[in-house]
Amino acid sequence: MASATGNGSVTFISKVQQQHPYLGITSNANFGDEGFLSTLVGVSLSHIHAQYDMVQPKFVMNQYSTFSKTKLVIMARLAIGYKLADHIAIRTFVTWRDTPVFKINSKENVIGKLIKLDNSFNIGLGLLLW
């Protein structure tokens, strides 16, 4: 494990948890023999939990910070699907979420007091059953 160095750098152990249950309005359009295009606009109840530990801080202070917040976030998704069989389709998609609304203060309120998120994008691959 790396340690603090003489040039002012610090070692962190960090982790991020995120959860985005969502509800949205979707629209579909068919193309080709088996393909379909799907869009979704909705909101997600997004929860972000982040924390870090300073392993060997240069200065003597609290080494642990936690950031946690839940917000409603606007989202949009574009998906392209392909029907494999009568009740099965495969799809791939890209999702955007308005996560810049997240500005989270540290619960411990010490070294790092604030984190901010930028826009987030997801890509995915999945199966549809009906």
Place this chain on the structure above:
Amino acid sequence: MAANSRYINDSANFNASFYLGVDAIYSNMKFRTNYGSNIFAKATAGINGFVGYMFTDSFGWKWGTKPKRNEKKPRLLMVENMLQDG
């Protein structure tokens, strides 16, 4: 609904447009510079489940969530600038 439709909104298929599914997701969620970008990982991967219902041929609602929290494994890194004060 079109009787000859072969797609997810086909009323001849499962219960007139109910559907469900599962996705593997790669998420890119960046932190802003000096507000966590040098400390936290921006990419995570996870699984998402969803259900939906089509009101018409083209419109419906969808609900989805992850079956459990997507926890990023701890990462170890060196940084030279900490977070800015709020």
